[in-house]
Amino acid sequence: MSVTSTRRTNIAPDGAVGQEAFAVIRDTIAKLNMVALGRVVLARREHVIALEPKGRGLVGTTLRYPYEVREEKPYFEDIPELKLPKEMLDLAAHIVETKSAHFDPSQFEDRYENALIDLLKKKQAGEKIAPAREFTPPRVVNLMEALRASVDAEEKKAPAPSTRARRAAKKKATR
Numbered sequence: 001m002s003v004t005s006t007r008r009t010n011i012a013p014d015g016a017v018g019q020e021a022f023a024v025i026r027d028t029i030a031k032l033n034m035v036a037l038g039r040v041v042l043a044r045r046e047h048v049i050a051l052e053p054k055g056r057g058l059v060g061t062t063l064r065y066p067y068e069v070r071e072e073k074p075y076f077e078d079i080p081e082l083k084l085p086k087e088m089l090d091l092a093a094h095i096v097e098t099k100s101a102h103f104d105p106s107q108f109e110d111r112y113e114n115a116l117i118d119l120l121k122k123k124q125a126g127e128k129i130a131p132a133r134e135f136t137p138p139r140v141v142n143l144m145e146a147l148r149a150s151v152d153a154e155e156k157k158a159p160a161p162s163t164r165a166r167r168a169a170k171k172k173a174t175r
Contacts, residue, residue: 011058026053091147098154
């Protein structure tokens with residue numbers, strides 16, 4: 001069996017009857033520093049699930065069967081090993097650091113599902129549905145130029161309103 005996870009979910013007992021059995025399993029695997037394995041049926045399919053103690057509950061992680069997991073070597077063997085210039089790596093690290101922030105799941109939404117729901121609502125309302133325009137992303141020819149352009153764009157952002165107000169006041173004062 002593979003240990004590649006697919007989905008994590010919190011698990012709690014359903015009612016007073018199962019609380020003691022739930023607590024015994026949770027506390028025992030926590031004490032032994034182990035993970036329990038079980039089986040669960042989701043979407044008309046049986047899955048193997050790993051149960052890990054978490055606070056007063058359990059976290060269940062569904063696992064993939066070996067036939068669902070492919071070896072990575074055939075996918076990556078054609079990728080050449082490159083010696084990247086230090087300047088390029090430093091520039092990329094700078095971009096990543098400036099764009100880094102605390103992860104907030106509420107900032108993400110399923111855009112595909114939302115677009116599909118909007119489309120269905122328009123169709124129900126009798127609106128004409130126009131086919132989506134094709135989008136072709138621009139090709140990046142030189143990665144260093146793209147990295148520099150990204151840094152330049154970040155540095156050329158408009159100044160904050162308070163800065164503009166101070167500059168305008170300074171210009172008026174010098175006139």
